[in-house]
Amino acid sequence: xxxxxxxxxxxxxxxxxxxxxxxxxxxxxxxxxxxxxxxxxxxxxxxxxxxxxxxxxxxxxxxxxxxxxxxxxxxxxxxxxxxxxxxxxxxxxxxxxxxxxxxxxxxxxxxxxx
Amino acid sequence: xxxxxxxxxxxxxxxxxxxxxxxxxxxxxxxxxxxxxxxxxxxxxxxxxxxxxxxxxxxxxxxxxxxxxxxxxxxxxxxxxxxxxxxxxxxxxxxxxxxxxxxxxxxxxxxxxxxxxxxxxxxxxxxxxxxxxxxxxxxxxxxxxxxxxxxxxxxxxxxxxxxxxxxxxxxxxxxxxxxxxxxxxx
Numbered sequence: 354x355x356x357x358x359x360x361x362x363x364x365x366x367x368x369x370x371x372x373x374x375x376x377x378x379x380x381x382x383x384x385x386x387x388x389x390x391x392x393x394x395x396x397x398x399x400x401x402x403x404x405x406x407x408x409x410x411x412x413x414x415x416x417x418x419x420x421x422x423x424x425x426x427x428x429x430x431x432x433x434x435x436x437x438x439x440x441x442x443x444x445x446x447x448x449x450x451x452x453x454x455x456x457x458x459x460x461x462x463x464x465x466x467x
Numbered sequence: 468x469x470x471x472x473x474x475x476x477x478x479x480x481x482x483x484x485x486x487x488x489x490x491x492x493x494x495x496x497x498x499x500x501x502x503x504x505x506x507x508x509x510x511x512x513x514x515x516x517x518x519x520x521x522x523x524x525x526x527x528x529x530x531x532x533x534x535x536x537x538x539x540x541x542x543x544x545x546x547x548x549x550x551x552x553x554x555x556x557x558x559x560x561x562x563x564x565x566x567x568x569x570x571x572x573x574x575x576x577x578x579x580x581x582x583x584x585x586x587x588x589x590x591x592x593x594x595x596x597x598x599x600x601x602x603x604x605x606x607x608x609x610x611x612x613x614x615x616x617x618x619x620x621x622x623x624x625x626x627x628x629x630x631x632x633x634x635x636x637x638x639x640x641x642x643x644x645x646x647x648x649x650x651x652x653x
Contacts (some may be wrong), residue, residue: 361564412566412575415552420545421616421624424609425635431642438649453641460634467628 358417359465362426365410370433372403425464428457505652513597520595530595533588534604540585541608544578546615551575598651603643609636 379396386393414423432454438444523530551574557563569575592601613632616622624632 357564409566409569410564412548412552412569413564414566415549416556416563416566416569417558419616419622420549420620421613421622421628421632424545424612424616425632427609428635428639431639431646434646434649435642438652442649442652444649447645450642450645453638453645456634456638456641458638460631460636460638463631463634464628465631467625467631 358414361410361414362423363429365407365414366426366430367433368403368410369407370430370437372400372407374437375403376400422464422467425461428461432457509651516595516597523595530592534592534596534601537585537588537592538605538608538611540581540588542611542615544581544585545608545612546619547574547578547581549616549620551578599644599647602647602650603640606639606643609639 375396379393379400382390382393382396411423435446435450435454439446520530526532548569551572552566552569554572554574555568557568560568562568589601589605613624613629617624
């Protein structure tokens with residue numbers, strides 16, 4: 354796999370995960386201060402834009418690679434979320450999470466070699 | 468990732484969107500510490516869900532049926548996207564990395580409709596089933612997608628790739644529940 358392809362795969366995943374977090378934040382804002390405020394609207398706009406970016410990058414990748422090749426990479430999004438939780442929520446990572454993340458990474462390495 | 472984002476869009480993504488945290492504002496409980504407050508909210512939320520689940524709608528409104536529908540929509544949309552993207556593929560042009568040329572294929576539009584449908588039924592599912600149960604169950608797609616690639620798309624999957632896919636699935640099975648718990652808090 355070329356470095357370029359890997360770059361796009363990671364960017365598409367990252368924009369996806371960040372979009373989720375932003376949208377989630379937007380919903381929290383809406384719960385406290387309603388739907389008609391600029392903060393909520395701008396968060397929704399950012400989230401949707403990031404979502405769109407990740408969708409189109411995916412389409413671009415699908416034109417070049419097998420679905421069975423690209424699909425396992427989505428396990429990376431789970432790892433990104435784990436890391437975010439560890440950093441943002443200062444969570445201690447459980448052994449189960451670490452083992453899972455290691456297995457996912459190993460699987461992705463195998464898939465990218467295939 | 469490719470199939471990825473779409474997929475996570477439906478699973479991970481939707482999951483984040485609709486966690487009970489969003490309802491924080493509706494519970495005016497004074498809480499001494501942040502964690503204890505969140506725990507209370509989660510407990511209260513679980514009670515609400517249990518009550519709703521007891522008198523859940525039958526037939527088409529059955530949450531389990533909707534969960535299945537949501538998974539099916541994700542699955543089919545993945546295949547449609549792959550098919551659509553292949554139809555319009557221009558691997559030589561740098562512009563096609565952006566994927567925007569994919570919009571030329573009607574299959575891609577059908578896939579977008581299915582993604583929206585799966586999103587709606589997922590939101591419905593979360594009204595009844597806690598994320599820690601619904602999210603791990605929805606990871607069934609991770610098994611169905613590679614199988615479908617092999618059976619329906621006729622992709623030849625090397626033993627090495629099968630091993631990789633298997634490792635990823637085992638890893639996801641391990642983390643699905645803890646991740647759902649994290650997302651409920653995020």
